[in-house]
Amino acid sequence: MAAFVLAAAGVVASAAFTGALAEREALDPGALARWVLPIAVTVHHLALAVVVGCLLFATTLLPPRRAGARDRGDRQGTREAHPAFTRVMTAASAVSVLWAISAVIVLVFTYADLSGQPVSGSEAFARELAYFVTDLVVGQAWATVVVIAFVVSTLTFLIRSPAGLGATAGLAAAATIPISLVGHAAGSDDHYAGVGALVVHWLGVLLWVGGVAALTIIAPTLTPSRPGDTGAEGRLSQTVLERFSAMAGVAFFLVLASGVVNSAMRLGSWEGLVTAYGQLVLLKAAGTVLLGAIGLAHRRWAIGRLGTVPADRTAWRLILAELGIMAGIIGVTGALGRTAPPVPQELKPAITPAEVLTGYLLPPELTWVQWFTEWRWDWIWVALALTAAVVYLLGARRARTWPWPRTASWLAGLGLLLYVTCAAPTIYGMVLFSAHTLMLLALAVLVPLLLALGAPLDLVSRTVARRTDGSRGPREWLDAARPALAAPARSAAILAVSLGLLYYTPLFRLVLDYWIAHQLANLYFLTVGFCFMASVLGPFGDHPVPRPVRVRTAAVLAGTLLVWAVVLATGVLPVLEPDWFVGMARTWGPPVTLDQQLAGISVLTAGFAPMAFLLTALVLSRPPRPEADTSPPAPSDVAA
Structure with missing residues (x-):
């Protein structure tokens, strides 16, 4: 909840800095749309990350059952659900509802913003909104996100199998495609290269931000390891952190590299960094590097010392700090989406048959x-x-x-x-x-x-x-x-x-x-x-x-x-x-x-x-000799 508040505050402050909340001279949708849309977009982005992160943890990082415990009401003696798994799925279900609601709000207010009409319940507004959803690319993209959000929200309440949760996580992550199709970098000269860079950026953000959010959600249920505690439950805190640390390392480089590509497309040259848009990009880049340093501290110091009480507290405090910084960065991202970049992002009209069909000029012979x-x-x-x-x-x-x-x-x-x-x-x-x-x-x-x-x-x-x-x-x-x-x-x-x-x-x-x-x-x-x-x-x-x-x-x-x-x-x-x-x-x-x-x-x-x-x-070839299983031992179960 604190992360959502920080993200909302971040987008309001950043949008006020760039002037994105100021009244327009023409086609102004009203103060309600100007203020609600950036906040709704930010809440949507953070909620999507939390849902994907929770589903990812439930699918690959957390045990679904508690070791050694039995469910009292189960005659077959099946182990009861692990509290961390239960908590992360409860969060996924709850936040998915918020995601779906915020997606609907973004859809409605995006139309109001683009058309310059205040949101109303009139028949004319509803009719034009329906046209926006069915016939215009931006409306179709956000309508697709709404459908995906509601389907994922429903599935999080119904499915608990690993394969089903994995498919649900993949479906939720697929929402990044329509979002990327209407993003700023998608309007660059090389449209599809911009879309691809945005998709990569989004996937890195979902893995990283969603994973940190999931860690904060399950923190109370993970038993901190103590000296001499060699049981599976006692090691689970360190095990989960080490598993996620490797995944977060990949996500960090995806976010950083794709962020550089996206920024180059939007800024155009070094002079773009001195604009309000460029300054927000620099702020976002600095926050990303700081998060990478915190992640490195996790991997090199905090995780390895989880056997002591101060180290336990330090590790979880670092995670909370990460989530707070990430929430602020997502707020800055929401403001960037409302701010005109130095390089105009309008797609040029296709004038040749090849451009009409493929989006590119006809290549040379x-x-x-x-x-x-x-x-x-x-x-x-x-x-x-x-x-x-x-x-x-x-x-x-x-x-x-x-x-x-x-x-x-x-x-x-x-x-x-x-x-x-x-x-x-x-x-x-x-x-x-x-x-x-x-x-x-x-x-x-x-x-x-x-x-x-x-x-x-x-x-x-x-x-x-x-x-x-x-x-x-x-x-x-x-x-x-x-x-x-x-x-x-x-x-x-x-x-x-x-x-x-x-x-x-x-x-x-x-x-x-x-x-x-x-x-x-x-x-x-x-x-x-x-x-x-x-x-x-x-x-x-x-x-x-x-x-x-x-x-x-x-x-x-x-x-x-x-x-x-x-x-x-x-x-x-x-x-x-x-x-x-x-x-x-x-x-x-x-x-x-x-x-x-x-x-x-x-x-x-x-x-x-x-x-x-x-x-x-x-x-x-000769028939190969069968090889023995050379799997390494797993005394601490962290290699995987």
Whole structure:
């Protein structure tokens, strides 16, 4: 409650400093809208972070049941719910209601602010509000957030299973996408790069701020460790703090790096820092660095000394201080959203057919040089690749004897992932069907092959211990995913059918039209392809897939891709999405019909060739010897 008050005070003070609360000369929505909207936005942002943080704790950091205790009313003797788990879920349910209410308020007052009309209960206001929600991008974005908030709020009262809570947390985090689509940086010249940077920033904020808020909520229920207390309950305080500390470290770098990118887009130059907007950015940056220093103090000093009463008190006081500073920063962020940045954020009207369809100018003619020089950074994939590289390298360092070819393969796969999502394959994939198939097949086959050869699942098994307190960490979620990672035939069938459904149903136009559909399709095919490669390259788990089954599955999928390539090259299939590819008004390159025939070469290059290599390796390789489980011991249960 104190955090919400601090956040509201922060946004009022910051907005007053920048003049965002002053009466407008034209289209003034009234004092009520000018004051309520920034406060409602700030409450919304903090509530969203708290909900995601609480659900994250319930899913991955806290044990759902108390060790050794029994529920009196349960005949089967099931352990009773852990008070920390109960408390964090109660908070998630309560704050989710606040989130939903604040989202509705933001929706209504955003319309009043943009239209310059005071909020009223008149029929005309309601009719125009309905038009705002159904036909305008900003209204559609906030209406989507409202729907997500109410669904998540309902689920927090009904669901307690780990998988269900994880899905609910993911749905709540998905609200950052529509928010980012209408943010300041989204109005930059590179619209989708701005959206991606905002999404990364939001995800870091949700992990970090929401996690600290969840810590303050469960603090009274965690038993502080004492000298000589070796029980699971006695260690839980230190264990939870150490688990969250590692997660907060990742979130800090995501917030800091994406904040720099967003600020550069909005400020334009160093001169922008002297404006009122720039001064708030500097204040926010200083607060972020201070929070990083407090987090470092946690990790280096406070957590390691939780065995004494002064250290216990110091650790929790640091957490309370973190939450207070974070609340103030969120207030500053709310004021930034109401303040005009130095660089105008209005989207320029599209004047060419390519801009109308893709949001970008038509790229230059595709030559061998353009394959290596055309880049457009997608910050979501940049953040994903860098995080995966750092985590893998830390794991390989901990494993000590980890083979370097596996590390090289993993890093090569991540490098190729960055190239495919940020360079010519994606840029020209919106213009040429042949480039699009090259991009998608690389994400579905070639990149997953390199990543699977890095054996990240084996690395997790070697370096991360299983937990003993009932919570779900990386090993537990990996165990839950074993069925999907040990079924190559099913993964191959899903991959082949998904390719057909994408290209030969209206889904393809959806992916071309909408940025979020494009990103989800890329993530989906990368995930399915990795599941297939991991299961084929086995063995994995206690009952590995027999080698003949893996060989046959790889052969069938390779044959399917070969047939598809031949069919595309012969031109017997109708031209896909002629309105899109013909309407691009492209003046270079092959005609649309020939380009779709050339897509057969793309399928051979990025799909069939990697599968042929994999099939050859499976046939010629010797059956691997089963490896013993080399999981490290977990005496303190903090490794996970």
